[in-house]
Amino acid sequence: MPNCLVGLSRLGCRTALIAPVGRDVFGDRVIKELVSEKVDTRFMIRKRGQSHLAAGLIEQHTGRRTFVLYRELFVRPSDLRTSRYPRPAIVHIDGRDVPASIRLARWARRVGAVVSLDIGSVRNDVSSLYPLVDHMVVADAYACGVTGTRSVRRAVERLSRKCAGTVVVTAGTEGSIGLEDGRWVHQRAFRVPVVDTTGAGDLYHTGYLYGLLQGWSLAKRLRFGAAVAALKCTRPGCRAGAPTMAAVQRFLKGSPDCHA
Numbered sequence: 001m002p003n004c005l006v007g008l009s010r011l012g013c014r015t016a017l018i019a020p021v022g023r024d025v026f027g028d029r030v031i032k033e034l035v036s037e038k039v040d041t042r043f044m045i046r047k048r049g050q051s052h053l054a055a056g057l058i059e060q061h062t063g064r065r066t067f068v069l070y071r072e073l074f075v076r077p078s079d080l081r082t083s084r085y086p087r088p089a090i091v092h093i094d095g096r097d098v099p100a101s102i103r104l105a106r107w108a109r110r111v112g113a114v115v116s117l118d119i120g121s122v123r124n125d126v127s128s129l130y131p132l133v134d135h136m137v138v139a140d141a142y143a144c145g146v147t148g149t150r151s152v153r154r155a156v157e158r159l160s161r162k163c164a165g166t167v168v169v170t171a172g173t174e175g176s177i178g179l180e181d182g183r184w185v186h187q188r189a190f191r192v193p194v195v196d197t198t199g200a201g202d203l204y205h206t207g208y209l210y211g212l213l214q215g216w217s218l219a220k221r222l223r224f225g226a227a228v229a230a231l232k233c234t235r236p237g238c239r240a241g242a243p244t245m246a247a248v249q250r251f252l253k254g255s256p257d258c259h260a
Contacts, residue, residue: 003199007205007232007243016085017034017044019047020079021045026051030051043085050072064171066239085107088113091108092116094119098185120138120201136165138169139201152174155169173189175258185218187223188226195233205225207224207229209230210224227251227252
């Protein structure tokens, strides 16, 4: 989630994060970094306990990666202070803390905000969020895993029966496919020299949400999301690799090659 918001900030959007961090040096460091990236941290939740820690392993020649995550802090519905939050255009959730996510999504709907859902893999049951979501943009690992199919298109169809909004599934170098108002759109992934794929999914959401804020069509949202994600893969690090608007525009004007 912070990766996506930093990406949006670099594209010129105003963002704020609601997430738990410990009252420790790691929590201080996270907030300091986000502030430096112009992400509003006023609504971060400081708690007793250790901040989340993740260790990443990156394969040198392919840029593929895996993570080990330690997490002991969670967001509960009672932690949310919705009366203090400014009215957002979009509320982006990842479903890790489902009861809190439900409360936040319901509040978003009451104030007229769009609700976006991002899930990378099957971790817990988030189906109770489906009716509250306007844009479900999830990885193929989640979509195929939760629907019990190997076909990305079939996974989109099955998720669309449960989520009335737009459904998009990303599939790495196989691109992304979305269904909105009965119309299908497929976007091929751009071919780039890969250094590190860490955060590519988060930065895809950056591009998608930016397009949503601009009122773009689904096809244009998927293309812009693919470009932002591709550029991130050319640099190491999640947030460090988030591109600027100028970089994305140059990339797209250069008619980049796509994977088959």
